[in-house]
Amino acid sequence: MPRIREHLLQTTNRHGNIRYMFHRLPDGRRITIKGEPGDAAFEARYDFLVSGGDRIEELDQASINRQREGERPELVRELTRLHERHLDRLVTQGALSSSTSAHYARFTRRFADEFGDVPLHTITDAHLIQVLDMWSETANAYNNALRSLKHLFAYAASRWGLRPSPAALIAKKEVATDGFAPWSEDDLKRYFKHHKLGTKAHLTMMLLMRVAPRISDLVKLGPKNIVEIGGVRYLHFKPQKTKSVAVTVPMTADLLEAIDATETGKETFLVTTHGKPHSAKAFCSNIAQWRREAGITEQLSAHGMRKTVGINLAENGATEYQLMAALGHTTPKVTEVYTRAAKRRDLAIAAVAKSTLRDFSKSGEEQ
Numbered sequence: 001m002p003r004i005r006e007h008l009l010q011t012t013n014r015h016g017n018i019r020y021m022f023h024r025l026p027d028g029r030r031i032t033i034k035g036e037p038g039d040a041a042f043e044a045r046y047d048f049l050v051s052g053g054d055r056i057e058e059l060d061q062a063s064i065n066r067q068r069e070g071e072r073p074e075l076v077r078e079l080t081r082l083h084e085r086h087l088d089r090l091v092t093q094g095a096l097s098s099s100t101s102a103h104y105a106r107f108t109r110r111f112a113d114e115f116g117d118v119p120l121h122t123i124t125d126a127h128l129i130q131v132l133d134m135w136s137e138t139a140n141a142y143n144n145a146l147r148s149l150k151h152l153f154a155y156a157a158s159r160w161g162l163r164p165s166p167a168a169l170i171a172k173k174e175v176a177t178d179g180f181a182p183w184s185e186d187d188l189k190r191y192f193k194h195h196k197l198g199t200k201a202h203l204t205m206m207l208l209m210r211v212a213p214r215i216s217d218l219v220k221l222g223p224k225n226i227v228e229i230g231g232v233r234y235l236h237f238k239p240q241k242t243k244s245v246a247v248t249v250p251m252t253a254d255l256l257e258a259i260d261a262t263e264t265g266k267e268t269f270l271v272t273t274h275g276k277p278h279s280a281k282a283f284c285s286n287i288a289q290w291r292r293e294a295g296i297t298e299q300l301s302a303h304g305m306r307k308t309v310g311i312n313l314a315e316n317g318a319t320e321y322q323l324m325a326a327l328g329h330t331t332p333k334v335t336e337v338y339t340r341a342a343k344r345r346d347l348a349i350a351a352v353a354k355s356t357l358r359d360f361s362k363s364g365e366e367q
Helices: 040-068 076-092 098-115 125-135 139-160 185-194 200-210 253-261 280-293 302-315 320-327 332-353 360-365
Strands: 003-005 008-012 018-023 030-033 226-229 232-237 247-250
Touching: 018 040, 030 040, 076 098, 076 139, 098 125, 098 139, 125 139, 185 200, 185 280, 200 253, 200 280, 200 302, 247 320, 302 320, 320 332
Parallel strands: none
Antiparallel strands: 003 008, 008 018, 018 030, 226 232, 232 247
16 A cells, blocks of 8 residues: 555545545544545645644544443533534523623633644633633634633533632733713714704614613514503513513603604614614614714714613612613612712712811902
8 A cells, every 4th residue: 555645645445536635644533535646625634634624633533432331521612512502502592692691601612722723721810811801802802712711611500510620710900981971961962963853863773762672672672562551551571681581661652653764674663774673783873973974073882871771770770770670770780870970969069068078269259
């Protein structure tokens, strides 16, 4: 059996047909390569195997065999494959939004691409911190990647008993930001002065003001979400992000007026020029355009309006649990983002009122 190239054997079967087989000395398995030397596909396959592809395929097959037998994963690649199936199940069960699932999968796939053959038991928190630093240019990027890895290793611990989790004790980085900027009263006045009743831009802002949905829910709201309870009409929906918690808010007179005055769709209130529902990603561009048309230069967003509503409710005495019901939050911790600003303002007002310092600016007049 002649060896015509490094790791490449030429054989002839009993029918007289020539075959080419990759064989890494001294004890590698023999892998048939289809085609003829010189063919693009043949050479690409050969180069892949020479550069370690035979070992990758061997590990992949071992992973598949272990998973078929129900054995626990040993390599990063095995764990991330199982974790992705777990994410799909959570989405199907309504326990996780598709956007959050995609967010987690994006980072864990990258983790598998770069460290797929690393044994899980060798990974430490120090290794993960190095990976996170390598991936992240900002604190927000670091925290987003960390959240995905924490979810991955929490699954490994709960489902496969892989403890301790190397990600469990890694702390998030402090982010020096207040998040999405809220809309001011002047911003809203300028917006409504430009976008009159009957326009899609006007209806969009009324929905954001009176219902405070996330953009993913805003584009899905429609006649199907209107329910009547005790003679009062409500908008009732389950947010995409927290499908287990329903939001039911009364429809105010000005919101009903905006819906009646605007050309809406059968499925959703907000529709394209072809009468179809918008995608959330594309609709963000619409809001940005309407903001600019109204002369609002600050980069305000739909989520910033959600924050505005939360702060306004808190300033007017809404409790954290009332805010949770209105905004569709599942824990008071999330609602604190909207109440913190209101509480600090109240504290500042109360603090200034306690000052006993005299006004010395007019002291020269007092003789």
